[in-house]
Amino acid sequence: MKSSNPVLSRISAAAQQPRYTVPGQGAPAGYPAGGGYPEVVQSGHVDRMTIDDVVVKTVTLLATTAALAAITWITVPLEITRPLLYASMFLGVIVGLVISFAQVTNAAVIVGYAVIEGVFLGLISRAFEHAFEGIVLQAVIATLSVFLAMAALYKMKIIRATPKFMKIVIGAAAGLGVVMLVNFVIYLITDSVGPLRDGGPLAIGFSLVCIVVAALMFVVNFKQIEDGIAAGLPRKYGWLGAFGILVELVWLYLEILRLISYFSED
Numbered sequence: 001m002k003s004s005n006p007v008l009s010r011i012s013a014a015a016q017q018p019r020y021t022v023p024g025q026g027a028p029a030g031y032p033a034g035g036g037y038p039e040v041v042q043s044g045h046v047d048r049m050t051i052d053d054v055v056v057k058t059v060t061l062l063a064t065t066a067a068l069a070a071i072t073w074i075t076v077p078l079e080i081t082r083p084l085l086y087a088s089m090f091l092g093v094i095v096g097l098v099i100s101f102a103q104v105t106n107a108a109v110i111v112g113y114a115v116i117e118g119v120f121l122g123l124i125s126r127a128f129e130h131a132f133e134g135i136v137l138q139a140v141i142a143t144l145s146v147f148l149a150m151a152a153l154y155k156m157k158i159i160r161a162t163p164k165f166m167k168i169v170i171g172a173a174a175g176l177g178v179v180m181l182v183n184f185v186i187y188l189i190t191d192s193v194g195p196l197r198d199g200g201p202l203a204i205g206f207s208l209v210c211i212v213v214a215a216l217m218f219v220v221n222f223k224q225i226e227d228g229i230a231a232g233l234p235r236k237y238g239w240l241g242a243f244g245i246l247v248e249l250v251w252l253y254l255e256i257l258r259l260i261s262y263f264s265e266d
Contacts, residue, residue: 047235049228057242061114065246068118072105073126083122088120099243105236110243114245117250128257132264144251146211150218159216161223169216199262207259214252221245 095113116191153159195202227240
């Protein structure tokens with residue numbers, strides 16, 4: 001999965017650039033006026049990224065993903081599940097990388113990504129549910145619980161996103177992403193999931209590590225979004241922040257789904 005969230009790194013980088021300002025507005029508290037964004041000469045105001053806006057956009061993407069997952073689950077014939085699953089997975093990776101590295105802020109493109117992920121999640125969730133009854137609801141509840149817990153820990157400053165913390169977590173997520181990519185390529189060649197996904201002790205340990213890192217990535221996400229808001233980035237960057245959170249939620253959900261399945265096998 002896309003674990004290192006490069007798009008949020010780009011938000012963080014953009015936040016370190018000069019700030020956007022408009023005529024008649026001074027520098028926000030805590031930010032020197034001399035190093036601000038070049039002044040935007042226009043009669044109106046600049047819509048800026050806010051936490052409420054990011055929340056609304058995140059909910060929009062989650063609702064879109066959930067709706068498409070439900071529609072796919074109900075309507076897609078079983079006989080085309082496998083090809084459509086792979087098609088949606090690869091398309092999701094491609095579109096996700098384009099959004100991340102091209103810094104796409106177009107709402108239609110990012111909502112389109114949520115649609116693709118919804119199709120993918122609907123198919124893979126249905127497959128797991130057919131194999132292990134009740135597993136999807138458990139995974140959804142666990143995923144949302146982890147997300148809300150990390151949001152609370154960050155809000156209460158129990159976990160602080162220091163530069164060292166962020167460097168370690170992002171590095172760990174990137175490393176896991178490489179390992180999963182290699183494992184998937186091996187699966188395509190050998191048709192064997194390998195010890196990282198076979199339900200054995202190593203697979204359980206690997207999923208636990210992925211879950212921990214995915215949870216910690218939310219702290220990185222929150223910090224980078226917070227930095228973008230403090231820097232006065234344009235409102236369109238809220239879509240990038242919401243996209244990044246969706247990516248992590250999907251990764252976390254899939255790892256929890258796999259972990260529960262390991263303990264549900266006969």
